[in-house]
Structure formats: C-alpha cells, structure tokens
Amino acid sequence: xxxxxxxxxxLLLAVPALPLQALPAKGAKPAAxxxxxxxxxxxxxxxxDDIRNFSRVYxxxxxxxxxxxxxxTLMKAAISGMLTGLDPHSxxxxxxxxAELSEDTTGQYGGLGIEVLQxxxxxxxxxxxxxxxxxxxxxxxxxxxVKVDGTPVDSENIDExxxxxxxxxxxxxxxxxxxxxxxxPVDMSLVRERISVTSVKVRELEPGYAYVRLSQFQxxxxxxxEKKLGELVKKNGPQRGAILDLRSNPGGLLTAAVGVSxxxxxxxxxxxxxxxxxxxxxxFAAHPGDxxxxxxxxxxxxxGTASAAEIVSGAxxxxxxxxxIGRRTFGKGVVQTVLPLDAEHAVKITTARYYTPSGTSIxxxxxxxxxxxxxxxxxxxxxxxxxxxxxxxxxxxxxNEDGNSKDRKDLDNDGSAENAKLATQDYALSQALNxxxxxxxxxxxPAQAARQ
Numbered sequence: 510x511x512x513x514x515x516x517x518x519x520l521l522l523a524v525p526a527l528p529l530q531a532l533p534a535k536g537a538k539p540a541a542x543x544x545x546x547x548x549x550x551x552x553x554x555x556x557x558d559d560i561r562n563f564s565r566v567y568x569x570x571x572x573x574x575x576x577x578x579x580x581x582t583l584m585k586a587a588i589s590g591m592l593t594g595l596d597p598h599s600x601x602x603x604x605x606x607x608a609e610l611s612e613d614t615t616g617q618y619g620g621l622g623i624e625v626l627q628x629x630x631x632x633x634x635x636x637x638x639x640x641x642x643x644x645x646x647x648x649x650x651x652x653x654x655v656k657v658d659g660t661p662v663d664s665e666n667i668d669e670x671x672x673x674x675x676x677x678x679x680x681x682x683x684x685x686x687x688x689x690x691x692x693x694p695v696d697m698s699l700v701r702e703r704i705s706v707t708s709v710k711v712r713e714l715e716p717g718y719a720y721v722r723l724s725q726f727q728x729x730x731x732x733x734x735e736k737k738l739g740e741l742v743k744k745n746g747p748q749r750g751a752i753l754d755l756r757s758n759p760g761g762l763l764t765a766a767v768g769v770s771x772x773x774x775x776x777x778x779x780x781x782x783x784x785x786x787x788x789x790x791x792x793f794a795a796h797p798g799d800x801x802x803x804x805x806x807x808x809x810x811x812x813g814t815a816s817a818a819e820i821v822s823g824a825x826x827x828x829x830x831x832x833x834i835g836r837r838t839f840g841k842g843v844v845q846t847v848l849p850l851d852a853e854h855a856v857k858i859t860t861a862r863y864y865t866p867s868g869t870s871i872x873x874x875x876x877x878x879x880x881x882x883x884x885x886x887x888x889x890x891x892x893x894x895x896x897x898x899x900x901x902x903x904x905x906x907x908x909n910e911d912g913n914s915k916d917r918k919d920l921d922n923d924g925s926a927e928n929a930k931l932a933t934q935d936y937a938l939s940q941a942l943n944x945x946x947x948x949x950x951x952x953x954x955p956a957q958a959a960r961q
Contacts, residue, residue, distance in 0.1 A: 538792045563587075588856075589668075596859050597626060598845050604853040609675070614762060616706035616727045620675040621682070621699055623648060624759035624815075630664030631655070632671060634686075635839065636757035636813035638706055639724040642699045648686060650757055650813030655694050656685035678703040708761070711737040714942055715927070717749035718949075719801075723769065726761025726817040731768025738772075738800050749949040750805040752941050753825075756835065760816025763844070767793045770824040772800050777828040777866060780820045782844050784861030789844070795828075805948035806831035807941045810878060815839035822876050823865030832948070833878045834941050842872035880944065887936050889929055 571583060585601065592599040602610065612618035622641020626633045632654040637643035655662055657670045673682065680701045685694040708730045710722040719741060723730065742748060753773075760766075763780075770779045774795035781792045808822055808831045819838050825831040844861040862870050900906050932939035 538794070539787070539790055592856060592858065593627075596843070597628065598841075598843065599858045600856075602847070602855045602857055605672075607853065607855060610847070614728055616704070616708060616725065618675060618704050619678045620701055620704055622702070622704050622706070623674065625654070625671065625674065627667055627671060630662070630667055632662055632667065632674075635815055636759045638704070638759075639710075639722070639757075641704055641706075642702055646697045646699055648684075648697070649688065650811065651689035653687045654684050655687050656683075658683050659685075676701045707733075709733040709737055711741050713741065713745060713748075714752070714931070714938075716745070718942060718945060719748045719751040720754065720938075721751055722754045723758055723818070723821075725758055726763075726765035726769070728762055728765065730761065730765040731772065734769055734772055735800065742800075748801060748804050750807070750945040750952070751801055752807050752809060752938070752945060753821075753831065754809045754938070755814045755818040755822060756809050756811040756937070757813035758815070758818035759813065760818055760841070763817055763820070766817035766820040770821050771795045772798075773806060773825060773830055774828055775799050775803075777824075779824045780863050780865065781868075782861040782863045784844070786860060789846070789861040795824075803952075805945060805952050807945045807948070808833050809937055809941050810835040810838050810876065811884070811937075812836050812839060812875075814876075816841045819871055819876055820863065820865075823869070823871060826876065826879070827866035827869075832880060832944060833876065834880045834944060835878050835882050835937060836884065837877055838871070838875035840871055840873050840875035842870050842874075882937050882940060885936050887932050889933055 567583060567587070571578060571580070585603070589601045592601050600606070609618065621643045622638040623643040624635040624638070626635050634648055634650060634652040634654070636650045637648045654670070657673050660666070660670065662670045676682070678701055682699055682701065684697045684699060686697055687694045706724060706727070708723055708725050708727045710724075711734075712720050714720045719738065721734065721738060723734070738751075767779050775797050777795050779793040779795055781790075783790050806825065808825055810818075810822055810833055814822065814835075815838065819841065822833055822838060826833050842863055843859045844863055845857045846860040847855050847857050849855045862872055864870055865876075897903065928939060928943075931942065
C-alpha cells in the first residue's frame with residue numbers, strides 16, 4: 510500500500526537522527542474529536558523590551574566575543590537556539606540537514622547506522638540499525654557517546670559531535686561509549702559505511718511460524734512487507750502465526766507505520782494526531798485485508814522501540830490483534846512538521862501529539878508490554894550424560910501397542926534442542942515463539958500449514 514506525498518510540508522515522527530515523514534495518506538481523515546491542545550489564546554504581543562534585549566545581546570556577541578563571528582552565523586545560531594529550546598525534536602534544517610532528511614527516508618547515507626538523541630548535552634543512543642557498523646560493534650539502546658575521536662561531548666560542541674557521526678564511507682571514527690548500567694566507557698573504533706538499510710526481513714522460524722523483522726520505517730517498508738510476506742505464504746502455505754520484531758526500531762515514516770499496521774488489520778483506527786492547527790488533526794483507519802488472515806501475532810519491543818514503531822505496536826495492541834512482549838517502549842508520541850523557508854532551508858517544529866486507537870498518548874511513557882521480559886541472555890547448562898532417559902531405555906520394555914518402531918534419534922527429536930539453540934541465541938525471541946505457539950493452539954491450524 511503506497512501513500513501520496515506532498516512536496517513542501519511533511520509531518521514527522523522521529524528522533525532527530527531519523528526524521529520520519531508523515532503525509533496525509535489514503536484513509537486519513539480529519540480527527541473526529543477537536544484537538545485537545547487547541548485553544549483560543551489571547552493575543553500575545555511581542556514585548557519591545559525583549560526585542561531590545563535580543564538586539565543588545567546580538568551586538569555584544571558580535572563585537573565582544575573572543576573570536577569574530579559573522580552575522581550569518583549568529584542568525585543561524587539564534588534560530589537554532591529558539592527551536593532546540595522548545596523540545597528535543599524541533600530544529601533548524603540547512604542544506605545539509607535537508608539532504609540528511611532525504612537520505613533517511615530512503616535508508617541510504619554515509620555513517621555508522623545509529624539513531625541518536627541529544628539529551629542534556631549528551632548523545633544518547635536510541636537504537637543501532639541492523640547489519641551496520643554500530644550494531645556489529647555492540648552498541649545498544651540506552652548507551653551514551655561520551656567522546657568522539659577523543660573529544661569529550663558537552664553542551665557546547667554537541668552539534669558538531671553529532672554531525673561527525675556521519676561521513677564518507679571508509680572513513681574512520683573512534684567513539685567512547687558508556688553502556689547502560691556501566692560506569693566505565695569503552696573505546697570503539699568504527700569505519701563508516703554506505704548505509705543502505707533493507708527495512709524488512711521475513712523468514713520462517715519453524716514450519717508455519719513466520720518471523721518479520723522491521724529495522725525502521727522507510728518509504729517502501731509497507732510495500733516491501735506485503736511482497737516478502739506474500740512470497741513466504743505462497744511458498745510455504747498459510748502461517749499458524751507470526752512474530753513482528755520491532756526491537757531497537759527507532760521509527761521512520763508515519764505513512765509506512767500506517768501501511769504496516771493496515772497490513773495486519775481488517776478494520777479499526779490505527780492512529781490519530783491532534784494539534785493546534787486544523788491540518789494537524791488527522792485520523793488513520795484500517796482497510797479490509799489481513800496478510801495473515803487473522804492468524805495470531807506477537808510483537809517484540811524494547812526500550813529502543815520508538816516513534817513510528819510505537820504507532821504500530823499501539824495499533825495492534827489496542828485493536829486486540831497482537832500480544833506485545835518485551836520491555837516498555839521509548840515513549841516518543843509527538844509529531845513534527847517540516848516547513849520550508851526556501852529551497853535550501855526549513856524548520857522542523859513539533860505541531861501535534863499522536864494517540865493510539867484507545868485515545869492514549871504514549872509521550873514520555875511508552876507502551877507497556879502485555880508480557881514483560883527482562884533483558885536477559887541464557888546459556889545452556891552443563892549436565893552429565895544420562896544413561897536412562899525414558900522407558901524406551903529400559904531393558905525388556907514393552908513395545909508400543911501401535912506397533913510403530915522408532916529409534917532413539919526419532920524419540921529425542923521433540924523440538925527441545927531447537928528451542929535451546931534459539932534461547933541461547935535470542936532469549937526474548939524464543940519466549941515470543943513459545944507464546945505464539947500457545948496462541949496458535951487456541952486459534953486452530955490453517956489447512957495447508959497442518960500438512961507441513
């Protein structure tokens with residue numbers, strides 16, 4: 510499902526490192542309720558004293574600052590300060606910023622593959638993107654970058670340090686990273702790459718159980734999901750159930766989030782947005798057609814599940830389409846709008862909040878999972894060899910009355926070995942699969958899947 514785009518104005522749902530374009534889409538309607546944030550404010554005239562103070566500070570900096578600063582630089586800093594002082598997501602976009610916006614929505618750029626949020630003078634990792642230098646180096650959601658190429662990150666140079674994370678493919682960079690719940694930074698040497706993110710990966714975990722991994726929401730994510738999941742079903746038959754993995758997904762295009770949600774829903778509200786401007790009040794509804802034909806779903810989330818990924822989680826949870834398993838999500842529930850100033854400059858400002866189908870705002874709270882899972886890893890326990898493990902190991906045991914003769918290998922093949930392997934590789938995923946199997950037992954088995 511594809512959505513039309515507008516050339517000049519775009520609503521955004523993202524952390525600063527990955528602006529997410531949200532355009533009025535097919536199925537989008539004005540929100541039924543008036544915006545909660547809307548109000549008829551009394552005229553707020555600009556105080557002349559404030560204008561005089563601004564002019565005085567401007568002249569003081571221009572004349573007395575230790576190094577000469579040109580007027581263009583000062584005006585850019587003034588605009589940037591006005592916007593960044595509002596919230597962590599509003600910002601001034603110059604030519605480079607607009608280029609990054611375009612790169613992010615297509616999933617192609619030169620860098621490390623991390624989504625970063627500027628928090629109180631620090632660079633906080635929202636999530637690493639799959640199969641990128643950052644993820645391969647072991648960077649995790651919640652980590653903090655304290656140094657870039659040996660230079661400490663502080664409130665004075667944070668914009669410069671932020672921009673250094675991107676660069677030409679093949680160029681090197683050293684990050685000092687403080688892992689969550691650690692007190693000692695670790696130096697990581699990374700090489701920037703041309704990040705070309707394939708946002709959708711689909712495979713079977715076991716016959717009849719699909720695994721769908723979305724690493725972010727790009728302009729082609731919804732259509733790519735429909736294509737790849739459709740190919741899986743065509744090849745292997747209807748699925749008993751599916752796991753949608755949104756862990757460490759920093760978000761992306763709102764229209765992609767709406768499309769992904771719609772792919773698994775037959776009806777119901779997906780998301781609404783509400784702001785002060787009438788154009789910010791939108792409601793997105795699902796259309797008939799479920800790629801899984803109602804088979805059970807489990808959605809895996811963690812503290813790196815943010816923005817558009819939270820929209821999908823909230824839509825599937827509130828419409829009782831899927832169980833949410835994992836950790837509480839990031840909690841970014843606001844929408845930004847990009848307003849062009851000219852061909853090379855724009856401002857991105859927060860213009861609305863978004864609400865899940867139940868009317869809940871997840872801003873700064875996130876989505877609470879239906880089944881909570883701690884961030885754990887498991888190891889296979891050492892155990893001595895067992896000489897007698899079942900009745901079949903005893904001498905002179907009675908044969909099975911059905912007359913079927915099975916060797917030891919067949920008797921041991923109960924799936925526990927595969928379960929142990931998956932659990933040691935990915936504990937949360939193994940638990941999600943167990944829950945999904947339980948849901949599938951109650952739901953029934955598709956005819957073709959039962960023959961596999």
